Amino acid sequence: MQNNKGIIWKNSMNYGALVGIVLIIITLIVYVLDMDGTSMVLGILNYAVLIGGIFLGTKYLRDKTQNGAISYGRCLGSGTLIGLFSSILVALYTFIFYKFIDPDALEKIFIMMEDQYLQSGLSEEQVEMSVNMMRKFTTPGMMALNTIMGSTFMAFLFSLIIGAFVKKKPVAGFSAYQGSEIQDVEEVSDSNEEK
Template identity: 35%
Template sequence: MIMENQRKSVFGPAMSYGLYLGLALILTQVIFYVSGNPFSKVSSYISYALLLGGISWGMYLFREKAGAEGMPYGRALGLGTAQTFFASILLGFFIFILYKFIDTGLIDKLYIYTEQTYLEHGMSEDQVETIMQMSKKMMTPAVLGVSQVFSLTLIGFIFSLILAIFFKRNPEEPFGEVVEEEEQN
């Protein structure tokens, strides 16, 4: 009789952990938007910390629920990346709604903020003007939302590559001790 190794899918847990992570990221954006600092670097740092914490939390919970089945490196990486992907979809949708319907003037503020940032970094006004003309075509609510999905998923993948090293647990062999004893005799 062949025993099948049926592993629990990471898809369901990744969706639910991603939901919580996405809501936490949205809450961060709302707080900074309401406080009048929607483009604050502190917001980015808090988002990265939430991302690291959320992925770690998801990997820990999944590993503990897996028990003897363990959580190999690949599954941990897949879980963290999928979790971040689902969170980024929520955040991307929120960004789209925010820029398209809630505050339509926020794109102009983003345009001005971006222009000032380039000038502060020592670029000439001609260079900034050229870059901003190209960027203005790309600064639409849909593009901002979709780019949020891609960039956050990529960052989550990189974080997951690192975190999976610490959260992996190889599956336990059910007959490992018996086989080792037989080999010694």
């Protein structure tokens, strides 16, 4: 029988890959249709996909591999790992996209930010200084790294809440984590007294 950590990692990789692929497809659709990639609706959709993936993946782990029971800690770990694996896929896509597919996309982002800063009332000097600073830290590699850190952190936060709903105590007399029956404490103490 595969050990518990292996089961959790495999399940998290599978659901993380699923979430990552869905997020990449959404990003590609936004790019092909030339939609606003910074819209609040898109952000909410991305979080909904992540939350849904964490919930479904952790629930599957509980119901199919843990005999219907899972601790809060395992829920938290499962959800965070799902977020980590999905973010690695999205980060890889982000790096490839901005480095090789459309390197000019970053310049479009800087121009858009410049316009937003000017509309907010910042002086031209302040805008230039802000955009130059942003250029130093907004590279394909940094964007990929930020994707991994940010998405994993958000997955952790979402898992804190999701874990409260998905966790479930094992049925008395049955070990959810071993898949085998265990003796009640009274039975063990009775058998020890007989010896």
